[in-house]
Amino acid sequence: MRRKHIIFFVVAMFLTWNMLMYKTIVGKSNGVQPHNHENVEGKLSVLQSEIEKQLKNNEQLLTELRKLRSELSEKKQQSQLKPTQAVVTQAPPKAKGPNSTGENESWLKLKDTDKVDDIVLPILMIACDRADAVSRSLDLVLKHRPDRKRFPVIVSQDCGHQQTSDAIQKYVQDHGVVHIKQPDLGKVNVPWPQRKFEGYYKISRHYKWALNQIFHTFNHSAVIIVEDDLDISPDFYEYFAATFRVLHQDSSLWCVSAWNDNGKLNMVKDDPELLHRTDFFPGLGWMFERKLWLELGPKWPDTFWDDWMRHPDQRQGRSCIRPELSRTSTFGKKGVSKGLFFEKHLKFIQLNDKVVPFTQRDLSYLIKENYDPKFVQYIYNLPEVTASEVKAQSKKALPEVRVTYKTKEQFKDAAKKLGIMDDFKAGVERTAYMGVVSFSYQGQRVHVAPPSDWAGYDTTWS
Numbered sequence: 001m002r003r004k005h006i007i008f009f010v011v012a013m014f015l016t017w018n019m020l021m022y023k024t025i026v027g028k029s030n031g032v033q034p035h036n037h038e039n040v041e042g043k044l045s046v047l048q049s050e051i052e053k054q055l056k057n058n059e060q061l062l063t064e065l066r067k068l069r070s071e072l073s074e075k076k077q078q079s080q081l082k083p084t085q086a087v088v089t090q091a092p093p094k095a096k097g098p099n100s101t102g103e104n105e106s107w108l109k110l111k112d113t114d115k116v117d118d119i120v121l122p123i124l125m126i127a128c129d130r131a132d133a134v135s136r137s138l139d140l141v142l143k144h145r146p147d148r149k150r151f152p153v154i155v156s157q158d159c160g161h162q163q164t165s166d167a168i169q170k171y172v173q174d175h176g177v178v179h180i181k182q183p184d185l186g187k188v189n190v191p192w193p194q195r196k197f198e199g200y201y202k203i204s205r206h207y208k209w210a211l212n213q214i215f216h217t218f219n220h221s222a223v224i225i226v227e228d229d230l231d232i233s234p235d236f237y238e239y240f241a242a243t244f245r246v247l248h249q250d251s252s253l254w255c256v257s258a259w260n261d262n263g264k265l266n267m268v269k270d271d272p273e274l275l276h277r278t279d280f281f282p283g284l285g286w287m288f289e290r291k292l293w294l295e296l297g298p299k300w301p302d303t304f305w306d307d308w309m310r311h312p313d314q315r316q317g318r319s320c321i322r323p324e325l326s327r328t329s330t331f332g333k334k335g336v337s338k339g340l341f342f343e344k345h346l347k348f349i350q351l352n353d354k355v356v357p358f359t360q361r362d363l364s365y366l367i368k369e370n371y372d373p374k375f376v377q378y379i380y381n382l383p384e385v386t387a388s389e390v391k392a393q394s395k396k397a398l399p400e401v402r403v404t405y406k407t408k409e410q411f412k413d414a415a416k417k418l419g420i421m422d423d424f425k426a427g428v429e430r431t432a433y434m435g436v437v438s439f440s441y442q443g444q445r446v447h448v449a450p451p452s453d454w455a456g457y458d459t460t461w462s
């Protein structure tokens with residue numbers, strides 16, 4: 001009620017002001033003598049300055065109104081969040097490590113999960129011209145799908161490839177899959193030095209169109225987006241349904257991804273329950289909410305959409321949830337990036353094969369307020385060793401260790417020694433959270449971390 005009153009008051013002020021100004025101006029302009037040029041000019045210039053003044057005032061009023069509204073909506077959001085947060089802090093998960101998954105029934109109940117669990121999570125599959133690939137991907141998406149209504153499958157096809165179109169059509173009749181086609185199949189006008197990247201321009205164009213369909217035509221509230229060369233794990237849906245509750249609640253998160261960039265055999269802890277927060281946008285089977293599309297859609301880039309998302313202008317300090325064991329893996333050897341990255345890296349990422357009933361777990365430990373303090377305390381209390389010591393396994397007796405890096409060269413050196421990804425995007429290492437990259441090395445848990453007084457990512461590191 002208070003909010004309504006204030007808005008009513010401001011709007012009333014705004015209208016009265018406009019009426020008064022209108023009367024003044026009309027009154028003045030009626031007195032204009034058409035035969036006296038000097039007089040007319042003088043009056044017009046007064047009129048102009050009055051209008052300019054009025055516009056300025058209106059602008060000011062509008063700014064104030066906007067400010068007032070955003071303050072009110074912030075207050076409203078805070079008051080809505082409070083009860084849940086209180087419960088979370090009262091009953092923290094039974095934590096051992098920073099990522100332990102204790103059960104906490106009260107969190108599930110008080111979070112009003114019924115409503116969150118009703119939100120439809122469509123699977124958007126991006127396809128082009130690989131008929132076999134899309135069939136393989138769709139087979140698994142449909143095989144593991146627990147519920148047709150909650151998880152409708154929409155395949156968006158680019159490239160106008162008939163064989164692929166026929167392959168998708170088979171799923172339309174039998175499984176209720178929706179098949180949509182990107183209508184603009186024209187060449188992209190790419191300047192010459194960029195021509196070899198035309199494929200990336202097409203992918204970006206397709207993403208934009210398909211996501212506009214999801215949010216503006218089908219009007220969905222969220223989406224799980226996959227590409228046509230991904231296999232999914234049996235608990236893919238459990239994973240996304242459960243993490244959706246966290247994503248929806250925690251505004252410091254902007255996505256949930258199924259992918260671990262360092263998820264190679266022997267580089268991961270064999271714990272399918274283990275989930276993390278990450279500052280690196282992983283993509284490759286990921287979920288986000290409508291409000292993010294309203295923000296990103298209008299400025300969607302012409303090319304390299306995934307690296308664009310990793311830029312601070314887009315990420316704005318937000319994080320994603322990622323699993324220790326990937327819930328997707330890619331078999332897309334033949335693709336736009338020509339398979340080099342695939343042979344060297346992607347094909348080694350392991351797909352989780354166990355089922356974790358994530359929706360029966362309490363995942364409130366992933367919420368920023370709960371996660372960050374524990375994470376920092378945990379990481380910086382670990383014994384410190386060097387990357388060479390880890391590699392030589394000379395400190396094998398320590399189950400979990402920290403390796404410090406202060407410069408980008410030191411990070412790259414440690415990464416090369418230990419076999420993790422050594423690249424940066426906008427200064428962020430793959431899988432990093434607060435600059436910390438966590439993985440397993442010959443059974444030892446390793447966290448390559450910056451010093452404890454770390455002040456944030458350096459975007460010049462590449």
Ligand code: UD1
Pocket residue numbers: 126127128129158159199200202203206226227228229283284304305306307330332334335336337338346
């Ligand atoms: C890589 C990324 C991918 C990202 C893309 C753009 C990996 C493993 N893959 O694509 O996640 O989206 O860069 O930066 O890191 N497609 C079209 N139209 C085309 C060509 C392809 O819609 O003209 C679709 C494909 O069906 C597929 C997706 O775009 O779903 C990616 O294409 P792909 O050929 O698999 O390229 P990658 O090199 O894997």
Ligand code: MN
Pocket residue numbers: 227229330332335336
């Ligand atoms: Mn691919």
